[in-house]
Amino acid sequence: MTSAVSPLNLREGEQTLTGWGRTAPSAAVVRAARTPDEIQDAIAASGSRGVLARGLGRSYGDAAQSGGATILDLSAMDRIELDVTAGTATVGAGASLDAVMRTLIPHGWFVPVTPGTRMVTVGGAIAADVHGKNHHRDGTFGSHVRSITLIDGNGAQLRLDPTTTPDEFWATVGGMGLTGVMTEATFDLIPITSSRISVDTERTNDLDDVMQRLISGDDDYRYSVAWVDSVHPSGRGVLTRGDHAPVGQLSSKESGDPLAFGPKVLASAPGFVPNGVVNPLTMRAFNEAWFRKAPRHRTGELQQISEFFHPLDIVQDWNRAYGPAGFLQYQFAVPDSAGRLVGRALAALRGVGALSALTVLKRFGESNPAPLSFPQPGWTLAVDVPAGVDGLAAVLDALDEEVLAAGGRLYLAKDSRMSPAMMAASYPRLAEWQRHRDAMDPNGVFTSDLARRLSL
Amino acid sequence: MMDALGEPQGVLVLGGSSEIAIATVLALPRGRLRRVVLAGRPSPARDEASATLTRAGIAGVEVADFDAADTSLHSDVVDRAFDAGDIDIVLLAFGVLGDQAEAEADPDTAVQVATVNYTGAVSVGLRVAARLRKQGHGTLVVLSSVAGDRARRSNFVYGSTKAGLDAFAQGLGDALHGTGARVLVVRPGFVRTKMTTGLDEAPMTIDPQDVAKIIVNALRKGRETVYAPGPLRIVMAGLKSVPRPLFRRLPI
Numbered sequence: 001m002t003s004a005v006s007p008l009n010l011r012e013g014e015q016t017l018t019g020w021g022r023t024a025p026s027a028a029v030v031r032a033a034r035t036p037d038e039i040q041d042a043i044a045a046s047g048s049r050g051v052l053a054r055g056l057g058r059s060y061g062d063a064a065q066s067g068g069a070t071i072l073d074l075s076a077m078d079r080i081e082l083d084v085t086a087g088t089a090t091v092g093a094g095a096s097l098d099a100v101m102r103t104l105i106p107h108g109w110f111v112p113v114t115p116g117t118r119m120v121t122v123g124g125a126i127a128a129d130v131h132g133k134n135h136h137r138d139g140t141f142g143s144h145v146r147s148i149t150l151i152d153g154n155g156a157q158l159r160l161d162p163t164t165t166p167d168e169f170w171a172t173v174g175g176m177g178l179t180g181v182m183t184e185a186t187f188d189l190i191p192i193t194s195s196r197i198s199v200d201t202e203r204t205n206d207l208d209d210v211m212q213r214l215i216s217g218d219d220d221y222r223y224s225v226a227w228v229d230s231v232h233p234s235g236r237g238v239l240t241r242g243d244h245a246p247v248g249q250l251s252s253k254e255s256g257d258p259l260a261f262g263p264k265v266l267a268s269a270p271g272f273v274p275n276g277v278v279n280p281l282t283m284r285a286f287n288e289a290w291f292r293k294a295p296r297h298r299t300g301e302l303q304q305i306s307e308f309f310h311p312l313d314i315v316q317d318w319n320r321a322y323g324p325a326g327f328l329q330y331q332f333a334v335p336d337s338a339g340r341l342v343g344r345a346l347a348a349l350r351g352v353g354a355l356s357a358l359t360v361l362k363r364f365g366e367s368n369p370a371p372l373s374f375p376q377p378g379w380t381l382a383v384d385v386p387a388g389v390d391g392l393a394a395v396l397d398a399l400d401e402e403v404l405a406a407g408g409r410l411y412l413a414k415d416s417r418m419s420p421a422m423m424a425a426s427y428p429r430l431a432e433w434q435r436h437r438d439a440m441d442p443n444g445v446f447t448s449d450l451a452r453r454l455s456l
Numbered sequence: 457m458m459d460a461l462g463e464p465q466g467v468l469v470l471g472g473s474s475e476i477a478i479a480t481v482l483a484l485p486r487g488r489l490r491r492v493v494l495a496g497r498p499s500p501a502r503d504e505a506s507a508t509l510t511r512a513g514i515a516g517v518e519v520a521d522f523d524a525a526d527t528s529l530h531s532d533v534v535d536r537a538f539d540a541g542d543i544d545i546v547l548l549a550f551g552v553l554g555d556q557a558e559a560e561a562d563p564d565t566a567v568q569v570a571t572v573n574y575t576g577a578v579s580v581g582l583r584v585a586a587r588l589r590k591q592g593h594g595t596l597v598v599l600s601s602v603a604g605d606r607a608r609r610s611n612f613v614y615g616s617t618k619a620g621l622d623a624f625a626q627g628l629g630d631a632l633h634g635t636g637a638r639v640l641v642v643r644p645g646f647v648r649t650k651m652t653t654g655l656d657e658a659p660m661t662i663d664p665q666d667v668a669k670i671i672v673n674a675l676r677k678g679r680e681t682v683y684a685p686g687p688l689r690i691v692m693a694g695l696k697s698v699p700r701p702l703f704r705r706l707p708i
Contacts, residue, residue: 008628008632008635015634023461024458049590062459068592068636069592328460328461366690392461394619416461417460419492449457449593452542
């Protein structure tokens with residue numbers, strides 16, 4: 001007697017995945033890929049639902065998930081090699097920036113760009129073309145990449161760089177993992193003599209004040225970001241700017257081990273948090289406290305790298321605080337001429353009670369040649385909001401229209417809800433990117449829920 | 457693909473002229489909706505349903521020929537709908553009420569009711585489940601009925617088909633647990649539709665639009681079972697515990 005295998009059964013390695021915002025889950029088979037061969041095997045065996053590499057799942061929406069697909073976990077491909085002469089590192093795509101920093105900082109080298117968390121992989125940082133507090137000066141992570149090793153949709157291993165293969169290279173930078181599976185990248189490093197950041201902090205009275213100070217003072221700092229009080233109608237905030245502290249600035253006690261770097265996770269969000277813990281009341285209290293704890297004006301304070309760049313990494317799984325309904329981050333970039341959109345967006349979100357704890361305002365510098373890279377000169381605002389807020393969809397759709405009209409766009413690593421029409425209109429080079437992507441992946445092996453949702 | 461705010465892009469309606477299904481499509485968030493497939497027998501009612509959705513501003517309304525009783529064609533219909541793009545919500549909304557007295561006098565008509573309401577639903581439900589599960593996301597909404605909660609003398613043929621359908625849908629939901637695909641069982645009471653025209657209205661009678669709102673809300677919250685209206689859950693729990701000698705004599 002034969003027994004049929006049910007198509008409904010869970011397959012080996014199958015699990016439900018979401019982004020950091022914990023919305024819109026889909027299930028896929030997760031497989032470890034330890035070598036380029038194993039990636040090639042997965043591509044050769046890919047079914048109609050395709051293949052996608054997933055790093056540490058820190059994109060907020062559906063960029064690193066793909067329902068029914070084979071999801072490749074490259075965490076074993078984590079080699080880190082320092083070239084002191086060239087001032088570069090060659091790193092496996094699955095290595096986290098956390099691991100890269102723990103390895104390289106003690107040798108006096110820092111990553112060229114770090115986002116607000118160390119918990120992203122090198123592959124993910126390139127795929128999303130992440131930016132950090134130094135974008136106004138140094139550009140994105142992708143701008144510092146010298147070469148990428150990638151396996152394309154035909155299973156061919158390619159070495160990409162901006163000079164000999166500019167189309168493929170820049171389609172991969174910011175390409176959301178849809179041009180192939182990166183296995184390794186070489187990127188420039190910043191030499192440092194201490195693991196401290198010399199930080200100037202200023203409280204700002206209102207939105208105009210903070211925007212003026214960002215415009216006039218950013219050139220004096222390598223790193224600059226403003227936190228804005230999303231509850232207070234004035235848009236008051238806290239401006240923190242700094243640069244790597246030279247070893248000479250350290251106290252005699254600290255200079256004994258100037259390159260020490262060992263950040264710890266001090267807390268973890270509880271496994272289950274009900275919906276509604278993040279609500280207007282708690283957000284009011286949080287924003288007030290965050291504003292009050294900042295000094296009115298302080299210069300030259302020495303902070304740890306983790307304290308300055310990655311304050312949230314100290315609480316593991318902080319995204320659970322939003323409860324099962326999850327949350328999303330709305331981040332747009334608009335030209336200088338549309339600076340008023342910052343205030344309008346904050347007011348519109350306040351209007352539906354979508355108050356944010358972590359509202360971040362920053363000035364962007366020049367764009368790079370990548371067709372889907374997000375940053376463009378001007379302003380960027382990032383706002384976290386609970387997904388369950390009534391009326392949120394309409395408010396965000398209306399803001400999308402204004403962002404688009406201003407010549408702006410949304411960040412794909414954060415997006416979980418824009419329309420395909422918004423995507424196509426706000427990224428005018430989408431068709432150009434699609435041509436290069438189609439050449440690298442003619443059979444459409446690489447796809448994601450984000451790619452399907454936005455018709456990429 | 458459903459987005460973070462629960463806005464669907466693709467919807468398949470099985471029973472394309474169902475008033476509850478059409479009301480549900482109209483009640484869904486429409487900001488990202490790009491494809492609605494109305495699968496049903498060719499009829500003026502199906503054309504009218506399609507026109508209603510198009511008039512409401514929904515682009516991408518398609519019709520597909522589907523007969524719940526002809527299970528040999530179910531694979532084709534389901535595959536065509538899913539091959540053209542992911543489906544976020546499937547509404548299994550076909551069903552016939554039949555006439556209890558006629559069913560008792562002519563059992564062939566009872567078989568018809570059972571074939572459509574139960575056999576047809578099992579056939580197409582399993583095929584839909586396999587496709588939802590393959591794409592790793594999506595919800596099958598099954599329109600059951602409170603009539604399936606406890607068989608009544610006055611319509612136990614219909615009630616028994618819904619009891620079977622309800623049990624099937626619950627089991628299917630459990631089978632799909634963890635696969636990204638889900639099943640939502642909806643148990644309406646008396647709903648004012650063409651199916652119930654001419655019948656005496658029961659207490660707690662509602663309109664298709666009310667059921668639609670309840671379904672959309674349940675989808676948003678990720679519920680597994682929902683009554684329409686909600687308080688029927690308590691009424692039915694009470695009725696289910698009434699001893700049979702007494703239940704037989706209830707005027708329901």
